Amino acid sequence: MSDTNAARTPRLSLGPISYYWPKEDVERFYAEMADAPVDIVYLGETICSKRNQLRYEDWLAIAERLEAAGKEVVLSTLSLLEAESELLRLRAICDNGRYLVEANDMGAVGLLQGRPFVVGHSVNVYNDRTLALLANQGCKRWVLPVELTHETLAQMQQARPAGVETEVLAYGRLPLAYSARCFTARARNLPKDDCRYACIDYPDGLVLSTQDDNRFLALNGIQTQSASTLDLLSELPRMRELGVDIVRISPQSNGMGQVVELFHRAIAGEMAPEDASKRLALLMPTGPCDGYWHGAAGMDAQREAGV
Amino acid sequence: MELVCPAGNLPSLKAAVDNGASAVYTGFRDDTNARHFAGLNFTPEKLTEGVRYARRNGVRVFIALNTYPRPDGFTRWEQAVDRAADLGVDALIAADLGVLDYASRTHPQLNLHLSVQGSATNYEALRYYQQHFGIRRAVLPRVLSMSQIRHVIEQSPVEIEVFAFGSLCVMVEGRCILSSYATGRSPNTYGACSPASHVEWIETDTGLDTRLGGVLIQRHPKGENVGYPTLCKGTFQVGENTYHAIEEPTSLNAMELVPDLAAAGVKAIKIEGRQRSPVYVGQVTKVWRQALDAFARDPANFKPRPEWTAALGKVSEGAQTTLGAYHRPWQ
Secondary structure, X not given: OOOOHHHHOOEEEEOOOOOOOOHHHHHHHHHHHHOOOOOEEEEOOOOOOOOOOOOHHHHHHHHHHHHHOOOEEEEEOOOOOOOHHHHHHHHHHHOOOOOEEEEOOHHHHHHHOOOOEEEOOOOOOOOHHHHHHHHHXXXXXXXXXXXXXXXXXXXXXXXXXXOOEEEEEEEEEEEEXXXXXXXXXXXXXXXXXXXXXXXXXXXXXXXXXXXXXXXEEEEEOOEEEEEEEXXXXXXXXXHHHOOOOEEEEOOOXXXXXXXXXXXXXXXXXXXXXXXXXXXXXXXXXXXXXXXXXXXXXXXXXXXXXXX | OEEEEEOOOHXXXXXXXXXXXXXXXXXXOOOOOOOOOOOOOEOHHHHHHHHHHHHHOOOEEEEEEOOOOOHHHHHHHHHHHHHHHHHOOOEEEEOOHHHHHHHHHHOXXXXXXXXXXXXXXXXXXXXXXHHHHOOOEEEOOOOOOHHHHHHHHHHOOOEEEEEEEEEOOOEOOOOOOHHHHHHOOOHHHHOOOOOHHHEEEEEOOOEEEEEEOOEEEEEEEOOOOOOOOOHHHOOEEEOOEEEOOOOOOOEEEOHHHHXXXXXXXXXXXXXXXXXXXXXXXXXXXXXXXXXXXXXXXXXXXXXXXXXXXXXXXXXXXXXXXXXXXXXXHHO
């Protein structure tokens, strides 16, 4: 890859919506994003196959509108694959023939090998031997697993295979775990098989606090997230230095237009990352964290939000 | 079905061998395996001794190299693979793609098992690992129901091993970073969950608080039994309720499912607990050996005997056991 300045200006991507939003909210959201300064949009359900507000055809219709608006569209896939019905849907996505696909499980990597694909952050790419192997199988882009540090990223970048792009999740509640158990249904005293789609009531997840009122985690169906929002906006200079190609932000229910705008302006050099980051803190449901990037506990906020 | 038992050190290995294990699984004394605890695991010399002891008794030895090396540590994992191959272990249990790739190319004769940390919950993933690394067995994460296990086995290109007893991971193994979120150390990178170095026990006016990385996990009234603060077994508040929001401090006991597991085609059942004492390992191995033998003699009438259940209940975490995800309503 050439080392021009242009190549070092990262593009901005919008990760898949990890929550269960009503169909009209999802459509309104992407109508807004079609006009927002994001370059790449990841679409689809990545958490729970029971979530059925949007069917596959609905996602393809959104994909078409976003593509017409000049966005690169990537279809994302489930992170935890168990049932045959889930594999059936996965195969349909992998065989869509038009859009790049993001694999979030090794089963998806298996189906996509030989074609170009993206490896999401829930696939464990912890070393360069792993990345080289995946690149041989068709991986064109990988997303840094969220618990790795900027120092590990630097080592990975030094050994990165030609033609592979690096993407870093820089904003959003952190994906921490996946389970067979649905914690949202459990919180409502419902069995998973009769969950009554409880997730739809929590557009940013359901906050779990410690007994001394520390807002600690966010329950999102079978996924557990951090209550704090990852914010690496002020690390943009370091990401440029490391040759990060794409900076990913993860959707939340409120103020996403402003989040995109702040990232865009910071990347374009129209705003100091620190200033943009201070503004971002006001938009977070709980508060910021950035510990993983710095080699600390993930929940730590190394950089004070200043608000 | 084979009985695969934990061996955190030589006395545990001997206890498992003496009480009827078909195979034991071990680890080296560092962060190359997911039970990286102080004082636990094997130096190459001890493992040589262990392999000799097990072999004499017709028991196989597996070694877990099932954490995820980062680039600057990769050579150490390579060396560990080489050492395991030199020792002639019966299987290497690995999770990382890079480690599996290295092992299969450098030591093609080495028998590879996919670790539970490899997070393979579906047969497409199993096919991938079999195709690229020639794995012969996979350990399934503790998230599948019985019917899902049956389905995976019908389509699987490799033998399947499942956990049947011991501590219960509620999350898909290899994909849970709750521990590093609170402490900076996770099973993937460090080989330990909720590490003791980050645990605090704090006396309060009303009893005892346990914290992990400063996060309050459990608040015990005076006189209550105090358990280890594993993050996912804590008591938290969600909405108006204060409860075990993720999982109770129970452990897995799938003994009553032995006939179902056998009918599904499960090749081996695994006992968790390399961090447990030799006495524990001996006791649990003995009871499970009796159960599997009883099942083999008379499969149609198999039922866990009360004395087995009592013996296992006594050593279980919180003295409560569950069928976990195998039993759909748990989910």
